[in-house]
Amino acid sequence: MSEKPLCLVTGACGFMGSHMVELLAENGYRVRATDLPAACEGDDRQRGLFPSVARKAGAELVAADLTDPASLEQVCEGVQWVFHIAGLFKYSATWEALQAVNQGGTRNLLGALDRKGDLQRFIMWGAGGVYGLPTADMLPLREDMPTNPPNDYLRSKDLAEKEVMEFCDKHDLPHAVLRPTTVYGPRAVYGGGQLVMGMAKMNPALVPANFTARVPFIHVRDVVGAALHLAEQGNGISGPYNVNDDSQMTQVELVRFFAQLTGHLFVKLPPVPVDLIRSGVGKVATWVQYLARDVLHTASPIEADTIQYLNRDFTYSNEKLKATGYRFVYPDPRPGLRDTLQWYRQEGWL
Amino acid sequence: MTGDKLDYLTLATSSNDFLERVLREGIQPDAEKLAGWEFRGFNTLTLTTLLGFPKFKKGFYRDGADLRGYNVKIKPGGLADPWIDVVKNGKSVKHGFYDVYPVRAEERDNLYPNSLLLNYASRRNPAWDPSRVLRDYLVQPDPDNPDLYLGKAYLALGPRRIFVSFFVLERENESTL
Numbered sequence: 001m002s003e004k005p006l007c008l009v010t011g012a013c014g015f016m017g018s019h020m021v022e023l024l025a026e027n028g029y030r031v032r033a034t035d036l037p038a039a040c041e042g043d044d045r046q047r048g049l050f051p052s053v054a055r056k057a058g059a060e061l062v063a064a065d066l067t068d069p070a071s072l073e074q075v076c077e078g079v080q081w082v083f084h085i086a087g088l089f090k091y092s093a094t095w096e097a098l099q100a101v102n103q104g105g106t107r108n109l110l111g112a113l114d115r116k117g118d119l120q121r122f123i124m125w126g127a128g129g130v131y132g133l134p135t136a137d138m139l140p141l142r143e144d145m146p147t148n149p150p151n152d153y154l155r156s157k158d159l160a161e162k163e164v165m166e167f168c169d170k171h172d173l174p175h176a177v178l179r180p181t182t183v184y185g186p187r188a189v190y191g192g193g194q195l196v197m198g199m200a201k202m203n204p205a206l207v208p209a210n211f212t213a214r215v216p217f218i219h220v221r222d223v224v225g226a227a228l229h230l231a232e233q234g235n236g237i238s239g240p241y242n243v244n245d246d247s248q249m250t251q252v253e254l255v256r257f258f259a260q261l262t263g264h265l266f267v268k269l270p271p272v273p274v275d276l277i278r279s280g281v282g283k284v285a286t287w288v289q290y291l292a293r294d295v296l297h298t299a300s301p302i303e304a305d306t307i308q309y310l311n312r313d314f315t316y317s318n319e320k321l322k323a324t325g326y327r328f329v330y331p332d333p334r335p336g337l338r339d340t341l342q343w344y345r346q347e348g349w350l
Numbered sequence: 351m352t353g354d355k356l357d358y359l360t361l362a363t364s365s366n367d368f369l370e371r372v373l374r375e376g377i378q379p380d381a382e383k384l385a386g387w388e389f390r391g392f393n394t395l396t397l398t399t400l401l402g403f404p405k406f407k408k409g410f411y412r413d414g415a416d417l418r419g420y421n422v423k424i425k426p427g428g429l430a431d432p433w434i435d436v437v438k439n440g441k442s443v444k445h446g447f448y449d450v451y452p453v454r455a456e457e458r459d460n461l462y463p464n465s466l467l468l469n470y471a472s473r474r475n476p477a478w479d480p481s482r483v484l485r486d487y488l489v490q491p492d493p494d495n496p497d498l499y500l501g502k503a504y505l506a507l508g509p510r511r512i513f514v515s516f517f518v519l520e521r522e523n524e525s526t527l
Contacts, residue, residue, distance in 0.1 A: 256396070257363050263404065263428030266396045334359050341430050 005120065006030045008079040009059075010066070010109065011086030013039040015187050016125065018053035020083050020224045025057035027228065034075045035086065037063040045349070048189035066105025072112035081121040081231050084109060084164070087157070089190060091303035092289050095152045102156035103163060110167045121174050121231045124164045126240060127157040128181040128216065133312055140315040143179070143240045151305035165239060176230040178223065180243040181316055184336065185220030186343040192217075200341050200350055205259035210271035211251035213313040216244045217337075219330040229326045236324065244316040246331040251311065261338055274311045282307040356491050361500055361518040362392045362429055369394065369516045372500055376489025378452060379466050381417045383496040384410040388422060390433040390522040393503075395515030405433060408468075409525045410450065419468060420527065421446035421481075433522060442526060446481040447474035453487070458509065462487045462502070471506075483507060488519075497521040 007024050011017040012033030024031045033054040040051045040063045054061050064071040066086055088101040106124070113119045131141045132148030149155040161177045168175035184192030199205070223243050230237045249257070252268065259266035285304035292300035330336035344350040361369065388409040407422035423436040423443040435442035448468040453460050459467055468486035475482050488501045499519040505512040 259396075259428070260363055260392075260404075261428045261430040263426055263431060332360065334363055335357070338359060338430050345430075 004029045005080035006032060006078050007081045007083060008032045008034065008075065009083045009085065010034050011084075011125075012054050012059070012061070013049045013051040014085065015048055015050075015185075015189060015193070016183065016220055016223060017085045018050045018187060019185070019220045020085060020227060021054045021057050021059050023221075023224045023228055024083075025059060029081075031057065031059035032075065032079065033059040033061045034064045035061075036065055039063075045189070048187070048193075050187055053187075066108055067100050069108045069111065072108055073115075076109070076112040076116050078118055079113065079116065080118050082109075082113065082119065082123065083227055083231075084122065084124045087125065087160070089153070091151060091153050091305040092293060092300040093153065094293070095156075098152050098156035099159070102153075103159040106160040106163050110163065114167075114171075119171075119173060121234075122164060122168055123175070123227045123231050124161065124177045126161040126177040126179045127154055128179045128242065128244065128314075128316060129154045130158045130161065130179065133308060134314065136313065139313065140317040141242065142317045143242055143320050150308065153305065161240065168238075174231075174233070174235050174237050175239075176227070176237045177240040178227060178230075178243050179240050179316075180218050180223045181216035181314070183218055183220050183223055184333070184340050186340060186347075188220065188340070196337060196340050197344060197350060199255065199258035200262055200344070202255070202258070202264065203262070204265035204267050205255045205262075206267050206269055207252050207255040208269045208272040209252065210274065211255075211311050213311045214248045214250055214315055215254055216314045216316050217247055217249070217333040218244050219333065219336040219340075221329050221336075225329060226321055226326050230321075230324060233324055241321045241324075242316045242318055243321060244318050245328055245333055246318070247333050248315055249333065257334060257337070258341075261341055278307055278310050281310075355495070356498065358392075358498060358518055358520045359429060361491065361498070362394060364394075366394070366516060369500060369502075372491050373462060373487070373489055373502055373516075374464070376464060376491045376500060377493050378464055379488055379490045379499060380496065381410075381450065381466070384419075384450070385412045385417055386410070386525050387521055388523050388525055389499065389519035390424075391421075391501075391517050391519050392429060393515045393517045397515075404428075407433060407435070407522060408519055409444070409527055411525050411527050417450040418472070418474070419448050419450055420444045420474075422526075444527065446470060446479075446484070447472045448484070448486070450488075459485045459487075459504075459506070459511070461504075461511070462489065465489045468501070484514075485511065486517075 007029045009020045013035040039049045064075045130147040132150050147158050149158045182192045256266045285302045289300040289304045388407045391406045405424040410419045425434045448470045449472045453467050465487040470481050470484040485504045486501045501517045503514040
């Protein structure tokens with residue numbers, strides 16, 4: 001039997017990277033895991049870093065920096081399949097930092113791989129938000145729709161996606177750009193992790209009655225599962241793939257669900273003026289972020305761009321992914337959210 | 351819904367409209383599969399959380415040829431927490447006893463002919479016990495899964511029947527009665 005391809009996972013010590021490494025190792029792939037030198041040193045829950053997972057999985061852990069092309073040469077040696085997860089996922093980061101890591105880093109990685117000449121598959125982590133803030137007539141969001149990134153983070157991801165698709169089309173390489181939505185699961189610290197932990201702490205669980213926008217979800221196991229599935233499809237894959245489960249849970253339903261999970265009291269509040277809140281809080285948040293980031297040079301306690309997602313209705317088509325034969329482990333987020341909550345509790349995160 | 355098999359979490363967190371459909375389509379539980387077991391239960395009504403009893407256990411036992419049952423008090427918590435019996439004098443607290451039999455068309459409590467009736471007007475409950483006004487209908491949603499049940503509770507106030515809550519049961523442990 002021939003040896004399985006050597007897989008490179010970038011951002012391998014982070015939330016999704018660590019799950020990708022685990023899945024590849026479970027399936028007998030040879031794995032080279034890479035992340036920033038500081039990320040490879042030791043587990044750091046606050047920063048969402050788990051290098052111990054890669055070590056435990058038996059992966060070869062090599063430190064590198066996407067913004068330093070020289071450091072990528074050794075990392076890319078002999079690599080056949082790439083799972084490019086690394087990126088700067090921070091809405092309050094500066095455009096310069098976002099572009100340097102997300103677009104520039106991706107370009108550097110592609111350049112190094114091009115020089116080695118062994119690349120057979122490239123699976124990239126894009127972002128489900130690149131379509132922009134949708135209006136009702138745009139839903140469900142499909143991969144053939146134009147992108148319209150509404151903030152700097154998503155603009156940098158959009159540019160990185162285009163770098164990958166252009167490179168792979170030019171070299172006739174099977175590739176996929178994953179567009180995951182709200183990713184949750186064990187070890188999630190940011191995004192979906194904040195959401196799960198925040199909901200679990202809310203007591204009583206309060207929600208305005210008009211928070212009826214739907215929240216898109218995907219379990220991390222399905223993100224990495226879809227990535228491996230697509231890589232294994234070979235020549236049949238190309239372009240972006242929405243990675244989103246089958247659910248269409250509203251925010252009211254979500255808050256009620258967490259109240260049922262935790263035993264907290266669920267209270268539906270009178271409707272609130274959402275547009276006014278988005279505009280008012282958005283302006284305050286912009287000022288707070290400016291003061292923190294650009295004047296005081298500290299981490300901003302609030303991310304202004306995220307305010308625009310308040311009660312914004314999102315649904316995604318997952319037909320393109322399903323057409324490849326992928327079957328979701330968690331088509332309904334409820335069991336996955338419960339398991340994630342229990343994981344946080346077992347690990348003492350909650 | 352996803353079209354997948356029904357499970358405890360799905361039922362416990364679904365809307366009343368959905369549960370009503372499941373209740374109507376369910377089959378009558380096999381008494382033999384209930385007898386001798388306790389089932390972890392969850393009331394879907396939010397008010398039960400406020401009142402402190404969203405969670406409970408229901409036990410079933412044979413009394414000669416008849417099937418009877420009881421409720422077990424459980425420490426408050428959510429679906430993500432374990433079901434832990436409230437213990438008094440070294441024993442779990444059992445209350446709210448009921449008689450179990452297939453719904454009888456000629457009786458007042460005949461709303462769901464496909465169900466078993468849990469009738470709390472049982473001689474095991476004292477005359478002053480408020481639980482005597484409860485009437486529960488119980489069905490098995492999935493014919494292939496005798497470990498999962500859906501119930502609907504009513505208050506019987508004279509000839510009137512007032513809907514209280516749906517509840518879900520899943521097999522937990524052998525009866526401790």
